[in-house]
Amino acid sequence: MRTYLDCLPCFLNQALRAARIATTDEKKIKKVLDEVGMMLKDIPLNSTPPESGRLIYRKVSEVTGDPDPYEEIKKESTQKALSLYPYLKRLVAKSSDKLLKAIRIAIAGNVIDYGAYENFDLSLEVNEVLKKNFAVFDYSKFKHGLDKAREILYIGDNAGECVFDRILIEEISKPVTYVVREAPIINDATYEDAVQAGIDSIATIISSGTDAPGTILETCSAEFKKMYQNSNFIISKGQGNYEALSYEIGPIFFLLKVKCQVIANDIDVDEGDIILKANGN
Amino acid sequence: MRTYLDCLPCFLNQALRAARIATTDEKKIKKVLDEVGMMLKDIPLNSTPPESGRLIYRKVSEVTGDPDPYEEIKKESTQKALSLYPYLKRLVAKSSDKLLKAIRIAIAGNVIDYGAYENFDLSLEVNEVLKKNFAVFDYSKFKHGLDKAREILYIGDNAGECVFDRILIEEISKPVTYVVREAPIINDATYEDAVQAGIDSIATIISSGTDAPGTILETCSAEFKKMYQNSNFIISKGQGNYEALSYEIGPIFFLLKVKCQVIANDIDVDEGDIILKANGN
Numbered sequence: 001m002r003t004y005l006d007c008l009p010c011f012l013n014q015a016l017r018a019a020r021i022a023t024t025d026e027k028k029i030k031k032v033l034d035e036v037g038m039m040l041k042d043i044p045l046n047s048t049p050p051e052s053g054r055l056i057y058r059k060v061s062e063v064t065g066d067p068d069p070y071e072e073i074k075k076e077s078t079q080k081a082l083s084l085y086p087y088l089k090r091l092v093a094k095s096s097d098k099l100l101k102a103i104r105i106a107i108a109g110n111v112i113d114y115g116a117y118e119n120f121d122l123s124l125e126v127n128e129v130l131k132k133n134f135a136v137f138d139y140s141k142f143k144h145g146l147d148k149a150r151e152i153l154y155i156g157d158n159a160g161e162c163v164f165d166r167i168l169i170e171e172i173s174k175p176v177t178y179v180v181r182e183a184p185i186i187n188d189a190t191y192e193d194a195v196q197a198g199i200d201s202i203a204t205i206i207s208s209g210t211d212a213p214g215t216i217l218e219t220c221s222a223e224f225k226k227m228y229q230n231s232n233f234i235i236s237k238g239q240g241n242y243e244a245l246s247y248e249i250g251p252i253f254f255l256l257k258v259k260c261q262v263i264a265n266d267i268d269v270d271e272g273d274i275i276l277k278a279n280g281n
Numbered sequence: 282m283r284t285y286l287d288c289l290p291c292f293l294n295q296a297l298r299a300a301r302i303a304t305t306d307e308k309k310i311k312k313v314l315d316e317v318g319m320m321l322k323d324i325p326l327n328s329t330p331p332e333s334g335r336l337i338y339r340k341v342s343e344v345t346g347d348p349d350p351y352e353e354i355k356k357e358s359t360q361k362a363l364s365l366y367p368y369l370k371r372l373v374a375k376s377s378d379k380l381l382k383a384i385r386i387a388i389a390g391n392v393i394d395y396g397a398y399e400n401f402d403l404s405l406e407v408n409e410v411l412k413k414n415f416a417v418f419d420y421s422k423f424k425h426g427l428d429k430a431r432e433i434l435y436i437g438d439n440a441g442e443c444v445f446d447r448i449l450i451e452e453i454s455k456p457v458t459y460v461v462r463e464a465p466i467i468n469d470a471t472y473e474d475a476v477q478a479g480i481d482s483i484a485t486i487i488s489s490g491t492d493a494p495g496t497i498l499e500t501c502s503a504e505f506k507k508m509y510q511n512s513n514f515i516i517s518k519g520q521g522n523y524e525a526l527s528y529e530i531g532p533i534f535f536l537l538k539v540k541c542q543v544i545a546n547d548i549d550v551d552e553g554d555i556i557l558k559a560n561g562n
Contacts, residue, residue, distance in 0.1 A: 005307065008314045009293040016286060026286065026326070033289045033321055040318030045311060 109164020
């Protein structure tokens with residue numbers, strides 16, 4: 001997805017939120033905003049938002065001196081999500097379509113997004129998503145692709161959300177490779193976050209090699225790119241990965257909750273909608 | 282009021298909204314955001330927001346080539362407000378406390394604020410404000426001050442809102458001088474807007490001399506400053522005037538609807554609240 005004009009004030013808001021988590025020093029926070037303000041002129045509208053997000057959150061770390069403002073928040077998210085795990089498993093067990101319920105749950109976990117939200121009530125949001133109708137619902141394509149696939153490449157998004165992804169992976173009777181970010185960025189899942197969610201016991205965890213808040217292929221490792229190109233079934237979670245991969249060719253299914261108007265417009269749905277979208281649709 | 286950190290992303294959002302009204306050329310709008318982004322570093326947090334607002338909206342005009350993006354919107358606001366005038370007059374006529382009802386109506390008109398809002402439903406908003414409890418209610422001070430005053434200095438805010446101010450002025454049996462901006466800025470009322478609202482038939486209209494979206498005294502004419510200093514009863518409408526005058530000494534009563542979290546925090550009330558506040562309280 002391209003960068004839209006509305007992304008620019010949003011970048012500044014995101015920098016403000018992250019800087020406030022990193023420090024209480026108002027001068028430093030002002031400095032973050034000053035610096036990010038000056039970066040806007042170098043953001044081309046034909047780049048994808050995670051390319052800029054990467055530079056902006058790096059600037060927050062550089063100015064505040066905190067390399068990982070969301071470290072604590074990520075751990076708390078995983079703990080909260082793990083406490084919901086037994087309940088979510090029961091929902092799947094009771095369901096007449098276990099795969100679909102697990103997909104819904106994986107999408108529900110996508111509310112744990114500190115790039116898009118300042119705060120949220122996890123249980124409330126999850127239960128709302130579980131009741132929601134899909135705005136894009138390429139489920140038969142998904143099932144057909146899954147049946148044919150030998151292996152699944154599952155590109156994760158946020159810490160905590162990994163626990164919800166685990167539920168879906170547990171319903172997929174195929175080998176799964178779970179992809180995380182190479183380094184901390186916002187509250188995106190790294191290797192450690194995926195392990196804390198228990199993903200290591202059910203899938204192979206690999207890093208995409210990127211430190212951007214989205215899987216921008218040019219910033220990924222050669223190893224990951226090869227794996228991506230050879231995959232015939234890819235699950236991409238969340239907004240950042242959608243933004244990075246929506247123009248890419250590949251058998252991708254985007255699973256996400258739409259958390260801003262810009263993405264809603266890009267997909268032609270409403271803010272708050274949930275999406276199971278085959279690439280190229 | 283000082284500038285808070287949250288004002289900085291808000292400035293960028295305001296610039297985006299104004300630029301979109303001025304032009305559909307995405308390159309020009311991007312240029313506006315680039316330029317405003319670069320201006321952020323020069324905004325001191327100890328300045329008042331209208332000081333920066335003035336420079337930012339000027340930049341929008343400079344880059345887009347439109348000296349008055351809100352010209353049409355202002356005329357439409359006045360027309361809509363005039364269509365409500367007979368209804369509002371009836372509300373006052375039926376009221377047991379006509380002055381208070383007219384104050385409420387004047388505050389209700391403060392919803393016509395394109396600096397704070399992208400869009401709103403005027404009739405709906407007005408009726409909501411009319412039902413709302415005051416979060417700050419210095420009404421007895423207001424009545425006492427009004428009784429003693431020989432003349433009233435009434436600092437207006439937005440075009441369209443002038444019609445609502447007219448209702449209050451018509452309930453005040455004292456000479457009123459109605460103050461407008463010197464030049465167009467956002468949808469703030471200028472001389473022409475006040476005349477279109479019919480203020481000229483019930484008050485003397487003067488310009489404060491400023492082209493800022495708030496009555497920053499340093500940017501006002503010597504004539505206005507003298508009048509301000511000699512006044513013993515001043516009504517100040519809206520957020521911009523509150524932001525500019527909240528640190529100033531003077532017998533001012535602030536009448537406004539609180540339309541952002543920053544001002545809510547500054548006054549220690551909630552967003553959406555309505556305020557009748559004596560200065561220094």
